[in-house]
Amino acid sequence: MSHPDDDVVCNTSSNPHFQDIIASTLQNPARRNLIRGGIGLAALSTVPFLAACGGGDEDGPPGGKGKETNLGFNSVGKSLLDDVVLPAGYTYQVLHATGDPIDSSVLAYSNAGAETDDWSRRIGDHHDGMDIYYIDRKGRFSTKETDRAVLCVNHESSADAHFFHPRGQTTNGVNGKKFSQFGGWDLGVRPELEVLKEINHHGISVVELTKKGNSWGYKLNSLYNRRVTAQTPMKISGPAALQADIQAFMVTAYDPSGATSRGTINNCGHGKTPWGTYLGCEENWAFYFQMPKGSNPIDAKLIASRARYGVARTPIAEAATSATSQGWYTPSDTDDRFTRWNVSAAAASAAEDFRNEPNTFGYNVEVDPLDPNATPVKRVAMGRFAHEGAVCSIPKPGKPLAFYMGCDSRNEYIYKFVSAAKWTPSDEGRGLAAGDKYLNEGRLYVAKFKEDGSGEWIELNIKDPRISGYAAYSFVNQADVLVNVRHAADAVGATKMDRPEWGAVNPKNGEVYFTLTNNSAALRSPTTVDAANPRSYEDLDGRMGTGNPNGHIIRFKEKGSQAEATSFGWDIFLFGAEEDVGDANLSKLTEKNAFSSPDGLWFSPASGICWIQTDDGAMTDESNCMMLAAIPGEVGDGGPVIANNKVGTITGTQKTFMGALLGEARLRRFLVGPRGCEITGVTESPDGKTMFVNIQHPGENTPALGVASAFALESAWPANMGYGKAGRPRSATIVITRKDGRVIGL
Ligand code: FEO
Ligand code: CA
Numbered sequence: 001m002s003h004p005d006d007d008v009v010c011n012t013s014s015n016p017h018f019q020d021i022i023a024s025t026l027q028n029p030a031r032r033n034l035i036r037g038g039i040g041l042a043a044l045s046t047v048p049f050l051a052a053c054g055g056g057d058e059d060g061p062p063g064g065k066g067k068e069t070n071l072g073f074n075s076v077g078k079s080l081l082d083d084v085v086l087p088a089g090y091t092y093q094v095l096h097a098t099g100d101p102i103d104s105s106v107l108a109y110s111n112a113g114a115e116t117d118d119w120s121r122r123i124g125d126h127h128d129g130m131d132i133y134y135i136d137r138k139g140r141f142s143t144k145e146t147d148r149a150v151l152c153v154n155h156e157s158s159a160d161a162h163f164f165h166p167r168g169q170t171t172n173g174v175n176g177k178k179f180s181q182f183g184g185w186d187l188g189v190r191p192e193l194e195v196l197k198e199i200n201h202h203g204i205s206v207v208e209l210t211k212k213g214n215s216w217g218y219k220l221n222s223l224y225n226r227r228v229t230a231q232t233p234m235k236i237s238g239p240a241a242l243q244a245d246i247q248a249f250m251v252t253a254y255d256p257s258g259a260t261s262r263g264t265i266n267n268c269g270h271g272k273t274p275w276g277t278y279l280g281c282e283e284n285w286a287f288y289f290q291m292p293k294g295s296n297p298i299d300a301k302l303i304a305s306r307a308r309y310g311v312a313r314t315p316i317a318e319a320a321t322s323a324t325s326q327g328w329y330t331p332s333d334t335d336d337r338f339t340r341w342n343v344s345a346a347a348a349s350a351a352e353d354f355r356n357e358p359n360t361f362g363y364n365v366e367v368d369p370l371d372p373n374a375t376p377v378k379r380v381a382m383g384r385f386a387h388e389g390a391v392c393s394i395p396k397p398g399k400p401l402a403f404y405m406g407c408d409s410r411n412e413y414i415y416k417f418v419s420a421a422k423w424t425p426s427d428e429g430r431g432l433a434a435g436d437k438y439l440n441e442g443r444l445y446v447a448k449f450k451e452d453g454s455g456e457w458i459e460l461n462i463k464d465p466r467i468s469g470y471a472a473y474s475f476v477n478q479a480d481v482l483v484n485v486r487h488a489a490d491a492v493g494a495t496k497m498d499r500p501e502w503g504a505v506n507p508k509n510g511e512v513y514f515t516l517t518n519n520s521a522a523l524r525s526p527t528t529v530d531a532a533n534p535r536s537y538e539d540l541d542g543r544m545g546t547g548n549p550n551g552h553i554i555r556f557k558e559k560g561s562q563a564e565a566t567s568f569g570w571d572i573f574l575f576g577a578e579e580d581v582g583d584a585n586l587s588k589l590t591e592k593n594a595f596s597s598p599d600g601l602w603f604s605p606a607s608g609i610c611w612i613q614t615d616d617g618a619m620t621d622e623s624n625c626m627m628l629a630a631i632p633g634e635v636g637d638g639g640p641v642i643a644n645n646k647v648g649t650i651t652g653t654q655k656t657f658m659g660a661l662l663g664e665a666r667l668r669r670f671l672v673g674p675r676g677c678e679i680t681g682v683t684e685s686p687d688g689k690t691m692f693v694n695i696q697h698p699g700e701n702t703p704a705l706g707v708a709s710a711f712a713l714e715s716a717w718p719a720n721m722g723y724g725k726a727g728r729p730r731s732a733t734i735v736i737t738r739k740d741g742r743v744i745g746l
């Protein structure tokens with residue numbers, strides 16, 4: 001979702017931005033090796049792009065070495081329309097939208113907040129990361145296309161629950177409110193049904209797809225249809241030797257043994273495992289908890305832990321108006337569906353209250369999409385932080401698997417989990433048992449980007465004296481390192497990034513890409529830039545911003561192309577910018593491919609295209625959020641560039657490494673969404689001819705109802721395009737096809 005939490009920063013460590021160590025960058029021999037054969041900046045205007053032409057798919061997938069093809073569509077223009085805009089020759093339909101029933105016993109969605117059921121059998125809200133899972137004739141996972149499939153969708157959810165109630169959210173009997181997970185909590189009791197609906201619109205949905213001709217839909221009564229919500233029972237699982245220590249952090253009144261917990265929230269990006277399971281990644285989970293006025297304090301260690309994650313750690317004041325949470329604890333003092341969101345030391349021990357409830361969130365949650373009865377598992381070995389997504393390396397038989405993971409907050413880090421087990425292709429279809437094999441035992445690393453274009457993966461282990469002796473947080477054991485991994489990453493000097501969002505692995509060469517969506521001037525000034533986060537400037541046009549308001553995309557190549565490598569080389573693939581921003585437009589974007597705040601990121605195995613999705617607030621005066629197609633190159637195909645940074649009277653320069661310019665032939669705007677949405681989540685059928693894209697929170701900027709009689713809606717999509725009952729805007733999955741039936745994008 002978009003983040004109104006510009007000031008929520010939990011990383012106050014003194015980890016470097018490299019501002020002090022840039023001087024020798026271009027003299028470094030290692031870096032010269034890295035950019036061997038690359039295209040220097042002086043030569044960029046003569047990059048031999050192929051002529052832009054349609055229908056080039058006979059040339060095979062682009063990217064990496066070998067013959068390249070070009071994008072086969074014309075860029076769509078910027079758009080402020082309340083619809084999804086696609087290139088000529090493409091069409092879309094809505095597959096499902098917020099509130100649609102997933103079984104026939106549930107009434108059709110009113111789109112007026114009139115539901116009296118608890119939403120546990122409806123499609124959730126805020127569609128986000130997603131993936132498709134094909135089913136073979138024995139009902140098992142298939143990597144090949146079959147005539148049966150389910151679609152798993154994350155429902156990130158957060159601030160727009162006002163659309164689910166007749167007159168917006170209610171507290172103390174007053175309706176018309178609009179709560180935000182980041183603030184706006186107004187003291188007072190909330191109605192039970194509203195809270196249940198809000199708890200259940202979070203999580204993950206699984207539905208079985210149907211296809212008749214070119215028309216896509218989902219089955220209403222499939223046995224595969226499932227909702228995983230903020231209330232669903234979960235297992236807590238980590239390295240066998242640490243399991244008892246891990247459970248000690250998870251002790252609650254729900255399960256005093258700490259072996260299980262309830263629910264997943266704020267599932268943002270996702271992961272798909274090679275064995276056929278789904279990872280729903282918990283991102284902004286920290287903001288759902290509260291310590292009520294006058295409640296008992298928690299101990300100093302828990303306070304230190306929560307401080308680094310932004311979780312409530314002191315009782316709210318009587319006059320508080322901007323504390324976090326949605327007030328989910330307020331409907332009852334005894335019903336633990338609600339009291340679990342009160343994270344004070346309410347009773348004599350942790351086994352009798354929910355002070356440890358926040359420790360049960362912040363994980364990758366593994367779900368078997370083809371086993372509706374399998375209890376989802378929280379994979380603690382992959383660390384606890386604001387998980388944006390988890391993208392797997394190219395699986396190679398006999399080699400470990402790596403999962404790349406961003407922690408999405410300003411100045412947070414990029415992590416990697418490397419499995420202890422070696423990939424065995426016969427594990428395909430083994431569900432959560434395979435998950436136990438690959439995701440419980442392994443090493444967790446954090447990335448340090450160096451000023452010379454190299455990088456280091458630093459293992460997060462209590463044996464590292466920087467961690468065991470860390471002054472700001474006292475770790476008791478390795479389980480503590482996994483549960484409080486942000487502290488451990490601080491201790492080893494990881495690189496603070498401009499808000500890591502999705503990662504993606506280029507299936508052609510295994511290179512790893514990460515979107516860094518943006519950063520503020522307070523946290524990325526001309527004096528705190530570094531080579532990997534090299535821009536700090538002012539966007540003075542329309543919706544203004546300072547720091548790195550338009551974001552960038554970094555990419556790296558593991559040493560020896562080995563997923564388990566502990567070092568890598570990197571460069572910057574693309575810098576977001578408005579085309580008229582001047583010096584800061586380092587990627588030389590034009591009005592045809594200008595973009596801002598990249599977030600979703602995915603490579604199509606069929607076309608090789610790198611798809612980029614935006615969640616922007618800096619150029620939304622000119623265009624709604626969008627999706628672009630890029631033809632990747634490879635790390636080192638560009639050269640050194642200089643960012644001339646300026647914010648107010650503060651100036652500075654930063655040398656960095658940038659891939660070859662893409663130009664209008666290799667970077668095009670493919671889709672622009674309706675008003676107030678972000679574009680997030682994308683997958684395809686294996687032949688690349690059917691694409692699924694999520695439109696999240698259209699109409700997000702609709703004001704709270706207050707005393708008005710009707711919402712002043714920013715968007716009416718998708719009902720304005722004929723989907724569902726007229727009324728309020730709804731998040732949705734759309735299906736995109738090409739009228740000539742060919743591969744999307746080429
Ligand atoms: Fe949920 Fe980082 O976007
Ligand atoms: Ca702007």
Ligand code: CA
Nearest residue numbers: 541578579580
């Ligand atoms: Ca502009």
Ligand code: CA
Nearest residue numbers: 001268501599
């Ligand atoms: Ca996101």
